[in-house]
Amino acid sequence: MLKNTRTIRVEWGDCDPAGIVFYPRYFEMFETCIAALFERATGMTKYEMLKAYEFSGYPVVEARAQFLAPAKYGDDVIAETTISAFRRSSFDVVHKVFNGGKPAVEGFETRVWVGRDPQDPSRLKSKAIPRDMIERFTAE
Amino acid sequence: MLKNTRTIRVEWGDCDPAGIVFYPRYFEMFETCIAALFERATGMTKYEMLKAYEFSGYPVVEARAQFLAPAKYGDDVIAETTISAFRRSSFDVVHKVFNGGKPAVEGFETRVWVGRDPQDPSRLKSKAIPRDMIERFTAE
Amino acid sequence: MLKNTRTIRVEWGDCDPAGIVFYPRYFEMFETCIAALFERATGMTKYEMLKAYEFSGYPVVEARAQFLAPAKYGDDVIAETTISAFRRSSFDVVHKVFNGGKPAVEGFETRVWVGRDPQDPSRLKSKAIPRDMIERFTAE
Amino acid sequence: MLKNTRTIRVEWGDCDPAGIVFYPRYFEMFETCIAALFERATGMTKYEMLKAYEFSGYPVVEARAQFLAPAKYGDDVIAETTISAFRRSSFDVVHKVFNGGKPAVEGFETRVWVGRDPQDPSRLKSKAIPRDMIERFTAE
Numbered sequence: 376m377l378k379n380t381r382t383i384r385v386e387w388g389d390c391d392p393a394g395i396v397f398y399p400r401y402f403e404m405f406e407t408c409i410a411a412l413f414e415r416a417t418g419m420t421k422y423e424m425l426k427a428y429e430f431s432g433y434p435v436v437e438a439r440a441q442f443l444a445p446a447k448y449g450d451d452v453i454a455e456t457t458i459s460a461f462r463r464s465s466f467d468v469v470h471k472v473f474n475g476g477k478p479a480v481e482g483f484e485t486r487v488w489v490g491r492d493p494q495d496p497s498r499l500k501s502k503a504i505p506r507d508m509i510e511r512f513t514a515e
Numbered sequence: 516m517l518k519n520t521r522t523i524r525v526e527w528g529d530c531d532p533a534g535i536v537f538y539p540r541y542f543e544m545f546e547t548c549i550a551a552l553f554e555r556a557t558g559m560t561k562y563e564m565l566k567a568y569e570f571s572g573y574p575v576v577e578a579r580a581q582f583l584a585p586a587k588y589g590d591d592v593i594a595e596t597t598i599s600a601f602r603r604s605s606f607d608v609v610h611k612v613f614n615g616g617k618p619a620v621e622g623f624e625t626r627v628w629v630g631r632d633p634q635d636p637s638r639l640k641s642k643a644i645p646r647d648m649i650e651r652f653t654a655e
Numbered sequence: 656m657l658k659n660t661r662t663i664r665v666e667w668g669d670c671d672p673a674g675i676v677f678y679p680r681y682f683e684m685f686e687t688c689i690a691a692l693f694e695r696a697t698g699m700t701k702y703e704m705l706k707a708y709e710f711s712g713y714p715v716v717e718a719r720a721q722f723l724a725p726a727k728y729g730d731d732v733i734a735e736t737t738i739s740a741f742r743r744s745s746f747d748v749v750h751k752v753f754n755g756g757k758p759a760v761e762g763f764e765t766r767v768w769v770g771r772d773p774q775d776p777s778r779l780k781s782k783a784i785p786r787d788m789i790e791r792f793t794a795e
Numbered sequence: 796m797l798k799n800t801r802t803i804r805v806e807w808g809d810c811d812p813a814g815i816v817f818y819p820r821y822f823e824m825f826e827t828c829i830a831a832l833f834e835r836a837t838g839m840t841k842y843e844m845l846k847a848y849e850f851s852g853y854p855v856v857e858a859r860a861q862f863l864a865p866a867k868y869g870d871d872v873i874a875e876t877t878i879s880a881f882r883r884s885s886f887d888v889v890h891k892v893f894n895g896g897k898p899a900v901e902g903f904e905t906r907v908w909v910g911r912d913p914q915d916p917s918r919l920k921s922k923a924i925p926r927d928m929i930e931r932f933t934a935e
Binding site for chain 3: 811815817818819852855856857858859860863909
Binding site: 391 | 667668670672674
């Protein structure tokens, strides 16, 4: 499976009064890591991909994380992201974040491929992940 | 066990280009819900409580959530927060968020009571949760 | 002119490692204060208002703030919001935030009433603010 | 004066339901741009710099920005940051953000160099900016 690795600088504004990352920021980081993984797979930004594949995004249905070691502003953490499973209209993502060479956060998400509901365009509805999209991840 | 219930307005800035809550915002909401629960138990804000109990906070070691239904800006969601278990220096929190009377998000966190490490004040170290703090939650 | 006043709890996650509000959070606060002011004027949430008035929002073209005194988590700040001027398709907003009875932040924004550009629906374009909307603010 | 230029990817989570950057995110961007400018000047992260220069940060006393053109998720904006003036204990910062080669945002901040107040360590107090720090910006 395709994997993407990024180095992310922890910023002052990511940290709380204890001086460490305010934990919801890691879930924001996961969002950017997935967009980067898809960009590596497709060569498209999320904006371009939503247009090209005519869908509305991949919202989260389940997310979890274990926080193993803190990170502080100025730290450069390394985030590895991979999709561990594709199903008809959903997929699982695994995130491993390292700080100073040691595991800092392990995350897991299940996301759903959605489009506008033809019955009611104000609502989102799951739709099948395109086969050629899946192949971009599994071919490598 | 003591339970706290709050109504939270979903704001424009909480939502993403799909028009629904950007999911890390729910974890930020969890943080405010826990502070509100402790304030209900102690009558103290988090700032006052950290001073009175001489500790540095209760960072998260594990967090997870299931997203059952979306919420959009302008929605008033109701969040119920309770501590499901206390251990020596950690505790578990359960969050139930409802939108329009239906379950929208269910969250679970394990948090650790920490203070400055006496050996190295730049580091955080777990410490025992004060007995009288635990009693404030279990007495009711 | 109609004025709206709200009490806002400063949360742990709003604060930085210095223990005070990370300043972009005040601009997020301004956004929620404007939505609340419009809701007071119209009885509608922003979501309902965008539907009823067929527009896309009121993005900012200019924003500024002076930070006079810090606020920390646990503080309840009071925010007063009023629209100081309406023009054809833009308006000015004044925010005054108090902490412990003293001025903490003074903010000013110019915002534009926009809709989808009929020529290119992927773009936003300014449009006239409805007369009855303006009257809801000036009548009082 | 030393100038720093960075390319910043606009992320999905930076954008609002109108599909464009939620404007407080630009002020968060300014914060990271200043840290990067100081790192270019000193070779130190903000964490290292606060230790080496024994101060508590450079909070904002005034901030303003003009938003000239929108940016959307997937856009790579270019941010140029420079300090336009140093005074005894404060300094002015100018930010120019470009999107697709065109000006998108112009920002201006006044920030104060602060340390813990010797009289009351729970409070912050302005202090003189070290001469050798100023020279790192003006020498180039």
